Structure formats: C-alpha cells, structure tokens
Amino acid sequence: MKNMQAQYTAITNANIVLENGILWDGVLLLEGGKIHSFGAARDMEIPAEAAVINAKGAYVGPGFVDIHVHEGGKYTTYYEPAEAAEHFLRHGTTSLFATPYYSMTFDEIMRALRTLREAMGKVKTLKGVYMEGPYTNPDYGANSATNPWRAPIDEKQMRAMVDEAGEMVKVWTIAPEREGILSFLKYAKEVNPAVRFAVGHSEATPMQIRALGKYRPTVLTHAFDATGRLPVYGGTRGYGPDEYCLKEPEVYTELISDSCGIHVHPEMQQLLLHNKGVDRVVLITDSTYQDSPNPENLKHVKDLNFDPWGGISGSKMTMDQACRNIMTHTNCGIAQAFLMASTNPSKVVGLDEELGSIAVGKAADLVFVDDRFNVQEVMVGGELCHFS
Ligand SMILES: [Zn+2]
Numbered sequence: 498m499k500n501m502q503a504q505y506t507a508i509t510n511a512n513i514v515l516e517n518g519i520l521w522d523g524v525l526l527l528e529g530g531k532i533h534s535f536g537a538a539r540d541m542e543i544p545a546e547a548a549v550i551n552a553k554g555a556y557v558g559p560g561f562v563d564i565h566v567h568e569g570g571k572y573t574t575y576y577e578p579a580e581a582a583e584h585f586l587r588h589g590t591t592s593l594f595a596t597p598y599y600s601m602t603f604d605e606i607m608r609a610l611r612t613l614r615e616a617m618g619k620v621k622t623l624k625g626v627y628m629e630g631p632y633t634n635p636d637y638g639a640n641s642a643t644n645p646w647r648a649p650i651d652e653k654q655m656r657a658m659v660d661e662a663g664e665m666v667k668v669w670t671i672a673p674e675r676e677g678i679l680s681f682l683k684y685a686k687e688v689n690p691a692v693r694f695a696v697g698h699s700e701a702t703p704m705q706i707r708a709l710g711k712y713r714p715t716v717l718t719h720a721f722d723a724t725g726r727l728p729v730y731g732g733t734r735g736y737g738p739d740e741y742c743l744k745e746p747e748v749y750t751e752l753i754s755d756s757c758g759i760h761v762h763p764e765m766q767q768l769l770l771h772n773k774g775v776d777r778v779v780l781i782t783d784s785t786y787q788d789s790p791n792p793e794n795l796k797h798v799k800d801l802n803f804d805p806w807g808g809i810s811g812s813k814m815t816m817d818q819a820c821r822n823i824m825t826h827t828n829c830g831i832a833q834a835f836l837m838a839s840t841n842p843s844k845v846v847g848l849d850e851e852l853g854s855i856a857v858g859k860a861a862d863l864v865f866v867d868d869r870f871n872v873q874e875v876m877v878g879g880e881l882c883h884f885s
Pocket residue numbers: 565567596629783811
C-alpha cells in the first residue's frame with residue numbers, strides 16, 4: 498500500500514528497461530519525484546519506510562516522449578492540451594509536445610501558441626511545442642490545396658510568431674528551399690538559442706540543406722513521408738531530405754510506424770533502422786483526428802486518418818501502439834523500442850538531462866508494460882496515475 502508519508506517509493510519485481518539492455522528482476526528506488534537508485538533485487542536495500550509498488554514482472558521503462566502529435570481522441574493538443582494530454586497519458590506518454598498544423602492560418606497559430614503558453618506548467622505532461630511549419634513547402638503533405646502559406650515570408654508575421662513561441666517551441670520544421678528561410682532561422686535562434694530545426698514537407702536537395710550552415714536541420718520530419726526529390730538527369734533517381742538524412746549520421750529521423758506499414762512500408766522501416774541505427778530513429782505518432790472515411794481499399798486500417806480526398810492525414814496512434822508496430826515490422830526488441838519512443842526524442846528536444854531514460858537523478862516518469870506494450874501503469878514524477 499502506498500503511504501503518502503513515505504520518503505521513498507520502491508518498485509519491486511520489475512524488469513527495468515535501461516538504455517543498454519534490460520535489468521531482469523530489478524528494484525527501482527524513487528525519491529522526491531526522481532530516480533534515486535536501481536539495481537538487481539539481491540543488491541538493493543529497500544528502506545523500511547518506503548512505499549512499495551509490486552510491478553509483478555512488468556517491463557518498467559522511461560515514459561514515452563511524443564514530440565510530434567496534433568490531436569488525440571477528439572482533442573487538439575494545441576487548443577485543448579489538458580484533454581489531449583490525458584488521452585495520451587493513459588497510453589504511457591509522460592512528455593508531450595503540442596503540434597499545430599502547417600496548414601493553420603496565422604491567427605490560428607497565434608491562438609494556439611497563446612493557449613499553450615497558458616497551459617505550460619499547468620498540464621504536467623505538456624513539455625513544449627513542436628511547430629510543423631508554417632514555412633514548409635505547400636506542395637507536400639495533406640491539405641496541400643488549402644495551405645495558406647504559399648506567399649513569400651512576411652517579416653512582420655514571422656517575427657510575431659517567433660516572439661509568441663519564445664522558449665516554448667523546441668523544434669520548427671522548415672523547407673530549406675523556401676525563399677527567405679534563412680532570415681526566419683536566424684531570428685528563431687536569436688529568440689530561443691536552444692531551438693532545433695527539422696527538415697520536412699520539402700524537396701530540398703542535400704546541398705540546399707547544407708547551405709544553411711550552422712542553422713541546418715538536425716532532425717528529419719517523418720522520414721519517407723511528404724518529401725520530394727528534384728528531378729536529375731533523365732532516368733536517374735533524384736535526392737532530397739530523406740537522402741540527406743540517410744547520409745548524415747548525426748541527423749535524427751522521425752518515423753511513423755503504423756500497424757499496416759502504410760506511412761512507411763516495413764521494408765523501408767527496416768532500411769531506415771539498418772541505416773540510421775536505433776540511436777537515431779525517433780518514433781512519433783503524428784496523431785490527428787479526421788472525420789473522413791477510409792478509402793475502399795484501406796477499410797480495414799484502424800490506426801490511420803485520411804483526408805477527404807483519400808490521402809493519408811496522420812495517424813490515430815498512441816506511442817504504445819507505435820512501439821508494438823515497430824516490433825512487428827522490424828527486428829527491434831523491447832529495449833530498442835523504448836530508445837526510439839523515449840530516449841531519442843528526449844535528445845531531439847534537448848531534455849535528455851532530465852528525462853527519457855532510467856538513470857539516477859532523472860524524473861521518475863515511468864511506464865509499466867507487458868511484452869506486447871500493453872500499458873499496465875503510468876507514473877509521473879514518482880506518482881502512479883489513477884484514471885477515471
Ligand atoms: Zn504532423
């Protein structure tokens with residue numbers, strides 16, 4: 498039983514998922530919302546006053562970090578962050594980055610940023626914002642026809658948005674081929690020196706990306722989705738953002754791994770893992786909410802959304818499913834799935850000193866799962882979540 502007075506919480510009978518493997522039959526000791534220590538049961542001394550939680554043989558790993566997620570259930574992460582965060586918390590996401598759409602208008606984006614600023618600190622799992630755009634290439638991605646950002650970058654609007662974003666926005670996705678993009682990148686970095694850039698919804702060549710110098714993206718937004726390749730000499734294959742990312746070893750790459758391998762075919766997921774390694778792939782849900790029906794030939798697909806024209810428009814996924822899916826489509830195991838769902842994303846947003854893995858001093862944000870990633874318990878700051 499949990500004793501509210503206890504200084505320590507001990508999680509016993511746990512298979513603790515570490516960055517480099519699994520500690521079977523381990524004990525985790527938590528104190529003040531953080532990980533105090535952990536080890537094999539035979540080596541750990543549990544303080545007499547500790548509250549004890551029996552994990553009953555579950556895998557206990559770092560809570561999921563979803564850096565790219567628009568909507569959950571029927572709630573938007575950017576207008577209704579509390580409700581959306583609750584939806585994802587049930588599925589083990591203990592750090593969420595609200596993600597406005599690239600096709601939202603200026604006024605909608607400003608409203609979203611103001612809403613999120615209000616919510617920061619109040620919604621405990623909301624850790625920041627991921628801006629997918631708006632300065633992407635409108636020719637790539639869903640809602641292409643209605644994308645309001647075709648005009649050249651308006652300096653005044655751009656500055657207003659960056660100012661409102663402040664330090665809350667951790668990542669901006671951009672298309673390097675957009676005219677005037679460098680002035681945006683410089684200003685975003687001036688306002689928030691810790692900000693990172695992602696390349697996505699783009700057909701930029703590796704040379705165009707490299708030309709951004711110290712502002713060049715360190716992340717690829719959803720690999721193999723919504724990118725193009727400029728044509729090269731007749732009959733040969735072009736190269737674009739995906740190829741840049743495959744070639745540059747330090748670049749992280751987001752992956753949408755849905756149950757049927759529709760966003761990215763299993764063969765391509767295997768290629769990505771083989772090429773980038775488990776240290777550079779970042780699982781995202783890119784979850785959205787759409788009312789449009791599935792196209793006839795994809796009626797059976799449960800975890801995807803489609804736009805009114807039958808195009809793919811994000812997923813209905815949660816991170817527990819994403820982990821299960823990547824284990825279905827590749828030779829990835831449980832510890833590797835946690836790397837891609839928790840550790841790597843925490844590095845992309847620069848919060849890996851505080852969270853994203855089980856290490857002494859990090860936040861006791863934990864998820865208990867079985868070997869199919871069915872979530873059994875979720876813990877935030879050392880407290881078990883109780884869902885109504
Ligand atoms: Zn997205």
